[in-house]
Amino acid sequence: MHIKSIYIERTQSRQKTVSLNLSALNISVLYGENGCGKTVLLRLLNAVLGQEDRVLAEEKVQQIRIVYENDNRKEKEVRIICKEQAASDSAQITYDWSAFRASELFGMASILLCPNSGNASHINVSPDFLYWYIVEMGHIEHFRTGNDAQMLCDNLSQHIKLKQSGDGKVSFESQSDFSAPVLTIDTVDMHMVEMLLLERFHLAQQAAQDRVQKALFDILANACDSANMEAVDETALRMMLPTNQKKLIDILERLEKNALSDKIISILKSDDQKFIAKELKNNSLLAKLIVKMSSELEREEMPVQSVNKLKDILNAYIGPEKYIEISDDRIVIKFHSSPETHGIEHLSGGEQRLFILLTVFILEGDKRQLFLIDEPETSLNMKWQRGLMPLLGSLAPNAQIIAASHSPAIAEANVSYLVELK
Template sequence: MRIKQISVSKLFGMFDHVIPLNLNEHMTIVHGPNGFGKTAMLRVLHSLFSSRIDVIKTYPFQQFQVIFEDNSLLKIAKVIDKEGKLGRIETFLFTYTNEEGENIYKPFHQKLSIRAEDVMRYIPPRVIEREIPEISRNGVNKWSDIETGELLDIQAVLDRWGYRIVRLLPSSTKSNMLDFEPPWFDELSNKVRVRFIDTNRLQNKPSSHRVSEYESRNREPVPMILTISKKIASAIQKELSNFARFSQALDRTFPQRLLESKKQSVQKLNNEELNARLEELEKKRLRFMNAGLLDMDETTDFQIPLKFDSTQRKILSLYVQDNEEKLKVLDKIAAQIEAFSNIINGLFTYKEISCNREIGISLKNRNGDPLELEMLSSGEQHEIVLMYELLFNIEPGSLVLIDEPEISLHIAWQQEFLANLGEIIQLSSFDILIATHSPAIASSRWDLTVDLEGNIEC
């Protein structure tokens, strides 16, 4: 489900912004001075579809709207409930309507008045940990946000994720505490995939496995560039395992399928077709070898005969069809690695990267001498992290929010950024919304730009 437009009224009490997304080009650039709310709008949008109401609460606005491709509308309005038991309570009114303005789903209030003492009375810490996998326990009523590493008390945990465990409370206790998301909002959120790539790209996120507070404080942070290298190696190994399993299954049944080829009507290729497809197979194998997926061997210069007899054609026809199916397993990872390497090496002048199954990313200088990845400049690392995220971590159909892609990049690299995005979008279709201060990012594509400066009402 694609998002067509987002808008906000009275952001920070001053700004009214409307951002239409360019769905044809799949890229939209939000441009404007500091303090106008570019990052705020990206964070609110991402938090909305990540059920992070706590983040939305930190940004003052009156109303936030999302219009989808089918012209349906999700509207979030902030409401101040002065009669709440805890005094002044900020709640959210959610409404989902169609293009005629008719409510498709009834509005509901999202209240944030859940209290720690009520929860701790009925729900033990082990249940909280089970229901909220994003946190790990670091002591009595102390927790760590696994994604950010932030240390939280129990009230902060409940403010962020309380809607997940309030369902477990007795009815008498949870009344007037928290109106959690109804099924229609859960269903809508599952249809909309939003990914946020923030400015803090080089800082590695904590490991997802649970650690003690002492370990968390004393563990040396691993540079993100090294983590990405390991992830690429793991991705290659995973696809090669799939390739091996599929290949073994075909090889095991090859003799039987060959003997029963008449019954199964296996396509029998003529000499010209066989030569053409055998040649394409060799080209594809060489391509996958260069991508680090297959081992280099000494048979790449094998000369294919021009003619085959009837028996040879029968055997080779099935051989060709089997190997074409085998190599299809590696098509996606090969395309990702090729685009990743081509983009990065197209930017680098005196260095070159390659990918392989053992360590992921290898780096060498122009003389062929190996270099450590940590020797890369911050700009080089930023570019690698961004390209990795976009090529390996984004599902088709997602909306990707990128905050300040120009960080640490030379102006020449900034001018190449949109062209590189276009190449990536060709491989995996998704939409991108960029917030930037840099005119060089837009380069010659100002038609993709939304200038927030023209949408201000103070």
């Protein structure tokens, strides 16, 4: 599916009509003067996919015409037309969605990323400031004692801090769980992103652990049914073991302790590959178990691969002095020259913006057909801007990406990305 052009007609607007022909590539970068409607177009396109009458009504939309090419490369056109033109209240204005619902655009999954996503502003409201405010405004008389007022200020300050940090999970479900097929991401706190990544990572780890345990029982069951174990493929074993050795140890150590897993761990922990090969050659059951478990690990859940890929890409950008490390309960920044660690909220504005973009594309790149990004260059240095669009395109190769930008560096990798809003 590929959107080729968009035409918007509005009433009571400085620009009553807006038209755009998108790039034939999977990436389009919109350019134009400030106020020409780039942000509005992205917002309206996402609203069309979500069938949001209110958003279209607020922008005084009379009609929207979208030309697209379906999976069979057949060009089609869809029109969404206002039905209640005379209504003064935007909440009462509705649109005819029948043509849209009959088209292949219906059900298209999209995400709109706004400029401030990843840069949530935090206000530091201290207990002392709150107490000063109560006294200055004459509200202290409403408390029995000064201690009662101070206790309220302490609790209120802590509540505000938790709400802003995301530790209280405020708005986490609505902003960062990515469950909605059409989603707008405006403000996302870094703590929320960390929680999301760790949650998916843990689910995938548990799934991998369950599969390894099942592999153990499957091979043992086969051994009980057959007196002669089938010979293990030594070539497959040599190829799988170096890649999966540490992963197998980590998973087996998390399983309930037993003699068999202890035996496998003791062999795999050896640094002598010749010793490991000899032990497994002399014990076809153990060799078969390791091959089977390694095969299961190579079916590793996508979230584990995704989080590791995110870490590798981000470290290539923010290094070489510092790097991201993911543990069971936290994502931290570490330094090669120092033992100190920091939370990811201590990344710079540009690093946080990149973190958010990479997180969205790595976790959703194979699930969404359309990504809409308003000012992707926000807070990014010129070098990062130049490589951003090809990077995002590689993370979502089967999706269409439409970005609105004021920076020519964003399209430097390929000028064919550029499309002018008219």
